[in-house]
């Protein structure tokens with residue numbers, strides 16, 4: 311397990327801390343003795359994701375929208391900016407909010423880091439590479455994004471957020487870092503969030519048809535959440551400004567991923583081919599040389615093990631842990 315290697319952080323602010331990745335980050339930071347303030351508006355996250363953290367006196371929840379001005383009391387030495395819709399289904403239904411979270415929300419989070427003299431980490435994404443023409447994707451690749459396509463709202467928000475983060479570093483001397491996260495999966499994803507793995511698991515467990523888009527030949531390299539969080543915190547704890555790719559090592563087709571989920575879930579669901587979304591990236595695999603050389607990071611959890619843990623979690627909580635009616 312990776313931890314904070316160099317810096318003894320005392321108080322971290324996690325925007326989007328009630329989401330999938332954010333809640334795991336809050337949990338890991340608390341385990342490492344760091345006080346945590348979670349800022350979230352519950353747009354795509356849930357109270358259930360952080361319910362187990364609420365009794366901890368070092369954990370504070372502030373229900374706020376980071377696209378509006380906000381304040382955090384006392385000293386802060388780390389800001390992890392994770393607030394943004396992340397699933398294609400979410401950002402396609404929330405296009406303007408997604409642009410605001412990446413633009414105005416990132417500016418507010420950077421201002422917080424500047425005011426407090428804190429280290430800042432931006433959760434960027436493999437989507438900045440768009441439908442990549444270079445494979446695997448190195449951090450030096452500039453990407454192939456359609457700004458006026460439906461995915462542009464997310465991709466361009468993150469590209470703007472990267473540019474803004476870089477400008478705050480150069481202009482205001484903020485100690486910033488950018489992590490480009492590739493498809494991550496694990497417990498606390500919403501079963502209805504539209505992303506491939508939670509959808510396949512939900513369908514497999516219900517015996518419903520597993521909906522694979524296009525011909526299923528498009529690829530992704532998925533990464534278990536514990537590994538992703540380890541990479542983010544290794545970057546936070548070091549001095550590197552990034553961008554650094556954090557993602558899985560095994561590239562596979564979406565059809566093979568669907569078949570593997572079905573097999574591990576012990577399901578007899580048929581696979582149904584459905585229409586491909588517009589601008590769906592055809593191939594995606596991170597080059598993680600930089601993460602390995604600068605952070606000593608590499609993913610450790612094999613896909614079959616990560617899927618087993620995730621499927622077990624979904625099996626226990628068919629509602630995805632959501633306390634229905636609460637959010």
Ligand code: NAD
Pocket residue numbers: 325326327328329330331332349350351352353354355356374375376377391392393394395396397411415433434435436490491492493494495
């Ligand atoms: P998620 O939807 O589970 O979490 C996002 C959280 O942000 C939610 O709790 C949501 O309520 C909150 N949020 C959204 N807008 C907000 C606002 N204006 N103010 C306050 N809170 C707000 O998604 P996730 O998968 O956990 O992704 C978290 C971050 O990591 C996102 O920035 C996403 O772009 C990035 N990321 C995730 C992945 C992945 O595979 N999960 C890959 C690349 C990048």
Ligand code: UDP
Pocket residue numbers: 397398493504505506507509510521522523528530564586587590591
């Ligand atoms: N996908 C699929 N069936 C689904 C949901 C997604 O085949 O029910 C495909 C999607 O078209 C894409 C891949 O799986 O090719 C990964 O999609 P996801 O939304 O998980 O992540 P992203 O598109 O952001 O990489």
